[in-house]
Amino acid sequence: MDEKIATLKKWVEESNNIVFFGGAGVSTESGIPDFRSVDGLYNQKYDYPPETILSHTFFMRKTSEFYKFYKDKLLLEGAKPNKAHIKLAELEAQGKLKAVITQNIDGLHQAAGSKEVMELHGSVQRNYCMKCSKFFDFAAIKEKIDENSKDPGSKNYMVPLCECGGVIKPDVVLYEEGLDGTTMTKSIQYIANADVLIIAGTSLAVYPAAGLIDYYRGNKLVLINLQPTPRDSFANLCINEKVGEVFSQI
16 A cells, blocks of 8 residues: 555554545545546637636526536535545444535535535535525536427526526526535634545635635645645645545555
């Protein structure tokens, strides 16, 4: 076993206060596209830059265009938890892992069985009417988008509508929108009190989420990412491998 993996395995075995903080790289092995890699969403060509499409202003002004992108690139069916998701759920069940903090919106941690999941950027699994606040799950929102995708000339082309006539909005944090204060506070508390903090599958380039690393006070900070990050020098252990492959060995 690689020396770094062996060290991580030892720390995991010895600790009952582990916190995991993950980004897009945790889900790429489940077929969920990364946003900033060479083949990621941000390097593909659209009529508008993805950063613009995924903004609050764009959602409000060009809702049909938003949902065309959303359905094609974010409302993905069939993705299953990978080795990392499954191992994290097992560690939580064993009482070793206290929380998962994720930048992902795919819901795969919960699908794997994790209970304490802090979703910094929300989830495609939850959707709410902007008029009456009625809840709609993943299947319902997809069905409504499909219903309104049959007439490209329609005013509400692709836009999911509630029975009350209101537009349904995904419970995801768009650009220009703030992160949920309660979720951030709980995430900070978990990280500040952690014995082992494992950060995986993130370039640590997106703030304020990336700044959470600064609240860690321990001496077992693990960074797992295919590429180096700007915070590697702060880590006690850096592993440049796929997240799922690392977790399959611990």
